[in-house]
Amino acid sequence: MEDGTKLLKPSRRKFIQSTSLATASLMLPIGFGAGGVRAATPQRGGTLRVAMSPGSTSDTLDPMSYVDSPQFTAGLTLANCLVEIDKDKKPIPELAESWESSDAFKRWKFTLRSGVTFHNGKPLTSADVVYSLKRHIAPDSTSAAAGLLADVDDVVADGDLGVIITHKTGTPDLPIIMGDFHLVIIPEGFTDFANFVGTGPYKLIRFEPGVVLETERNENYWKADRAFVDKFDLVFINDSTAAANALMTGEVQAVSKLGSQLAKRLQSRDGINLITSEGGSCNSLDMNCQSKLFGDNNVRTAMKLAIDRQKMVEFIGSGFGTVGNDNPIPSNDPFFNADIKQREYDPEQAKFHLKKAGIDSLDLTLQVSDAAYSGAVDSASLLQESAKVAGLNIRIKKEPEDGYWSNVWLKSDFMAAYFGTRPTPDMMFSIFYKSGAPWNESHWENKTFDRLLVEARLTDDFTKRKEIYDEMQQLAHDDSGIAIFMMPSIIDAYASEVQGAEADGVRTMMGARVAERVWLQG
Amino acid sequence: MRNLILTRLALAIVTLFFVSVIVFAAVRFLPGDIAQQLLGQSATPENVAALRQQLGLDVPGYISYFDWLGGLFRGDLGQSIATGRSVSELISGRLANTLFLAGFTAIIAIPLGYIFGFLGALLKGTSFDRATNVIALSIISLPEYFVAYVLVVLLAVKTGWFPALSRVSPSMGFLDYAERLVLPSMSLGFVIIAYIMRVTKSSILNVLGEDYVQMAQMKGNSRFRVMFVHALPNALAPIINVTAINLAYLVVGVVIVETVFVYPGLGQLLVDSVAKRDMPVVQAVCLVFAGIYILVNATADILIVLSNPRLRHAK
Numbered sequence: 096m097e098d099g100t101k102l103l104k105p106s107r108r109k110f111i112q113s114t115s116l117a118t119a120s121l122m123l124p125i126g127f128g129a130g131g132v133r134a135a136t137p138q139r140g141g142t143l144r145v146a147m148s149p150g151s152t153s154d155t156l157d158p159m160s161y162v163d164s165p166q167f168t169a170g171l172t173l174a175n176c177l178v179e180i181d182k183d184k185k186p187i188p189e190l191a192e193s194w195e196s197s198d199a200f201k202r203w204k205f206t207l208r209s210g211v212t213f214h215n216g217k218p219l220t221s222a223d224v225v226y227s228l229k230r231h232i233a234p235d236s237t238s239a240a241a242g243l244l245a246d247v248d249d250v251v252a253d254g255d256l257g258v259i260i261t262h263k264t265g266t267p268d269l270p271i272i273m274g275d276f277h278l279v280i281i282p283e284g285f286t287d288f289a290n291f292v293g294t295g296p297y298k299l300i301r302f303e304p305g306v307v308l309e310t311e312r313n314e315n316y317w318k319a320d321r322a323f324v325d326k327f328d329l330v331f332i333n334d335s336t337a338a339a340n341a342l343m344t345g346e347v348q349a350v351s352k353l354g355s356q357l358a359k360r361l362q363s364r365d366g367i368n369l370i371t372s373e374g375g376s377c378n379s380l381d382m383n384c385q386s387k388l389f390g391d392n393n394v395r396t397a398m399k400l401a402i403d404r405q406k407m408v409e410f411i412g413s414g415f416g417t418v419g420n421d422n423p424i425p426s427n428d429p430f431f432n433a434d435i436k437q438r439e440y441d442p443e444q445a446k447f448h449l450k451k452a453g454i455d456s457l458d459l460t461l462q463v464s465d466a467a468y469s470g471a472v473d474s475a476s477l478l479q480e481s482a483k484v485a486g487l488n489i490r491i492k493k494e495p496e497d498g499y500w501s502n503v504w505l506k507s508d509f510m511a512a513y514f515g516t517r518p519t520p521d522m523m524f525s526i527f528y529k530s531g532a533p534w535n536e537s538h539w540e541n542k543t544f545d546r547l548l549v550e551a552r553l554t555d556d557f558t559k560r561k562e563i564y565d566e567m568q569q570l571a572h573d574d575s576g577i578a579i580f581m582m583p584s585i586i587d588a589y590a591s592e593v594q595g596a597e598a599d600g601v602r603t604m605m606g607a608r609v610a611e612r613v614w615l616q617g
Numbered sequence: 618m619r620n621l622i623l624t625r626l627a628l629a630i631v632t633l634f635f636v637s638v639i640v641f642a643a644v645r646f647l648p649g650d651i652a653q654q655l656l657g658q659s660a661t662p663e664n665v666a667a668l669r670q671q672l673g674l675d676v677p678g679y680i681s682y683f684d685w686l687g688g689l690f691r692g693d694l695g696q697s698i699a700t701g702r703s704v705s706e707l708i709s710g711r712l713a714n715t716l717f718l719a720g721f722t723a724i725i726a727i728p729l730g731y732i733f734g735f736l737g738a739l740l741k742g743t744s745f746d747r748a749t750n751v752i753a754l755s756i757i758s759l760p761e762y763f764v765a766y767v768l769v770v771l772l773a774v775k776t777g778w779f780p781a782l783s784r785v786s787p788s789m790g791f792l793d794y795a796e797r798l799v800l801p802s803m804s805l806g807f808v809i810i811a812y813i814m815r816v817t818k819s820s821i822l823n824v825l826g827e828d829y830v831q832m833a834q835m836k837g838n839s840r841f842r843v844m845f846v847h848a849l850p851n852a853l854a855p856i857i858n859v860t861a862i863n864l865a866y867l868v869v870g871v872v873i874v875e876t877v878f879v880y881p882g883l884g885q886l887l888v889d890s891v892a893k894r895d896m897p898v899v900q901a902v903c904l905v906f907a908g909i910y911i912l913v914n915a916t917a918d919i920l921i922v923l924s925n926p927r928l929r930h931a932k
Binding site: 151152153154155235236237238239241242289301303304305306307330331332333334336337340341343344346497498500501533 | 662697702898
């Protein structure tokens with residue numbers, strides 16, 4: 096693709112000059128564009144087409160099979176969850192009108208809204224919710240949400256509109272878990288996903304996997320103040336240049352997750368608004384804490400100090416992103432620990448730590464592929480340069496993109512990786528940091544951390560929980576093997592006739608709820 | 618003659634059989650397994666094990682090969698592992714799209730290639746000849762996605778004459794459909810015109826140097842008659858060959874253009890299926906591609922024999 100994208104690529108010199116400008120403008124925590132877009136009263140009508148990737152001919156509409164933002168968006172266009180997560184990551188009622196917990200967060204009762212109907216006219220009852228949720232926790236389930244729900248014991252109906260969910264260990268985050276993209280509600284016994292039926296804002300007209308999802312407004316939608324356009328189409332465009340072209344020629348009115356270089360080119364174009372959301376994912380270099388090489392935290396710390404984070408954001412993200420501080424909790428999370436000092440590039444300090452480990456210089460191999468995150472191979476070269484000064488000699492081993500996640504990820508002692516931010520610190524930590532967790536990327540084991548994780552689950556008081564999470568973030572920053580050097584911005588581009596679009600802390604395209612939230616200015 | 622065709626067909630079937638074995642083995646040797654790929658990064662080991670069993674991935678390779686081959690003879694291509702839909706249903710719509718794009722492009726580009734080739738031979742050494750040569754060479758050396766992007770920038774983004782995407786749907790009318798194919802067929806067509814033109818021109822020029830052609834000229838025949846009646850029959854073989862290769866390329870080699878224009882053809886289906894390790898689909902698409910390739914080449918061989926009396930009456 097090198098030559099093909101040249102048209103849209105600035106020269107190297109111009110690129111360097113303008114990145115410093117873009118970085119300066121990003122000092123503001125919220126991306127530009129977000130301010131001017133909120134406009135007057137929503138209007139009804141029109142067709143909205145949104146381009147997203149990745150889409151594949153093997154996609155299905157079965158919620159158990161959803162893997163990425165386009166499928167999540169399809170799900171929330173056609174259906175609803177029990178709980179909606181708003182743009183500040185707070186759980187608000189959706190199909191469940193209210194919820195309460197008892198028995199130290201082990202028993203939860205959700206009360207459903209009455210009068211909600213599916214697209215086929217069937218009224219929503221607790222049996223539908225039980226069916227929808229239990230598909231994911233069945234022992235032989237192939238659901239991508241099985242891990243998330245591993246501690247959910249059972250889901251039972253309590254009358255027509257009550258649902259009781261029991262949790263093995265208890266967690267105050269259960270409502271947020273119920274807002275997960277896989278947990279959309281379908282009618283009891285439903286399996287005909289080619290003709291999907293939900294309670295969502297739009298009804299399915301046609302789904303051609305990897306090509307398009309066409310929908311029309313659900314006239315009986317139960318949310319009165321949502322779903323403004325008459326038709327909503329999700330167009331799957333995997334080639335980012337093609338997506339940008341489609342936006343410029345008006346074939347689509349919005350493009351999700353624009354690459355940073357394309358974003359720079361579109362930034363100044365009339366009729367296009369960029370909305371950047373921060374903290375959606377973490378780019379990291381993962382060191383295996385159980386390996387001989389990285390068993391000593393001094394070596395891990397040396398490596399963390401040997402990364403020139405500022406340069407990474409400038410070059411890998413074209414300035415669209417924030418510098419990472421080896422802390423997976425983004426700064427827009429309510430539990431973010433702002434007191435941890437930002438780790439800077441400091442080769443002298445890195446050498447000092449190496450010496451403490453009894454090493455003068457170290458030869459190691461970094462396994463990397465652009466599958467890890469966009470620009471990963473380039474970031475390895477940057478690291479190679481900055482780390483050499485600190486006495487860390489890195490050999491880059493470029494792995495094939497195809498199969499990177501099954502062959503390299505979690506198996507390598509030193510690799511590039513990324514993970515999407517989960518809605519709560521508890522999820523982030525239990526998935527990626529807890530001892531023995533299947534995806535513990537750096538095989539880190541810390542007893543104090545594990546104890547705090549459980550402790551936080553039993554505390555409902557925000558201040559107390561925050562104290563615990565603060566300490567855990569500090570531990571992750573100091574000791575873990577996941578060196579998060581950068582949190583790339585999520586850049587969504589909208590044509591200017593699209594109104595109501597906002598940055599979202601959860602996901603691209605307004606937390607995958609773009610269909611029901613924006614409108615077209617006539 | 619009948620023998621020739623029958624031998625060709627038999628050979629084609631044997632080749633197809635070998636292709637099927639190779640494709641089957643190659644898919645098995647791809648790194649990673651389908652259960653892992655299907656479930657993505659967020660799968661737990663229990664998930665993967667459950668799915669492997671559901672899909673019957675624990676069965677030895679040769680058994681599933683013969684199962685598949687048996688199904689093939691019954692006209693059953695099996696079901697996609699990733700979507701559960703029937704493979705023939707998945708392929709048929711996409712194949713139609715691919716053939717339509719190929720046909721649309723071929724009908725325009727191939728005759729143009731011949732015409733420019735003949736003109737180049739007739740007007741050898743003139744500025745027309747030199748200009749077409751330079752243009753053809755430059756187009757051949759540019760990768761097709763580059764040509765595609767340039768066309769999009771000029772004819773879609775700047776002028777807005779044609780749509781930048783080739784999104785098509787079954788409910789579209791023919792004209793709408795054709796309009797959306799203009800840019801992709803141009804991107805493909807340029808290269809084809811250039812290739813066919815160069816081969817046509819050079820093979821005619823080759824023959825024009827022969828003694829018997831000079832004889833025909835000395836007899837006072839018109840240039841036109843010399844070229845089409847005397848020279849062309851002997852120049853046909855390479856022209857038929859290059860046409861066949863380009864036709865095959867139009868069907869099997871257009872995935873990049875499909876990607877740039879988001880056109881739902883077979884190439885994209887193959888790429889997606891390889892990424893998901895969806896073996897039944899990969900195998901079926903490869904067989905379709907191989908079948909088309911072999912068919913086009915066999916037809917070309919037969920035509921070459923037919924066009925040449927020396928081969929036609931070979932002893």
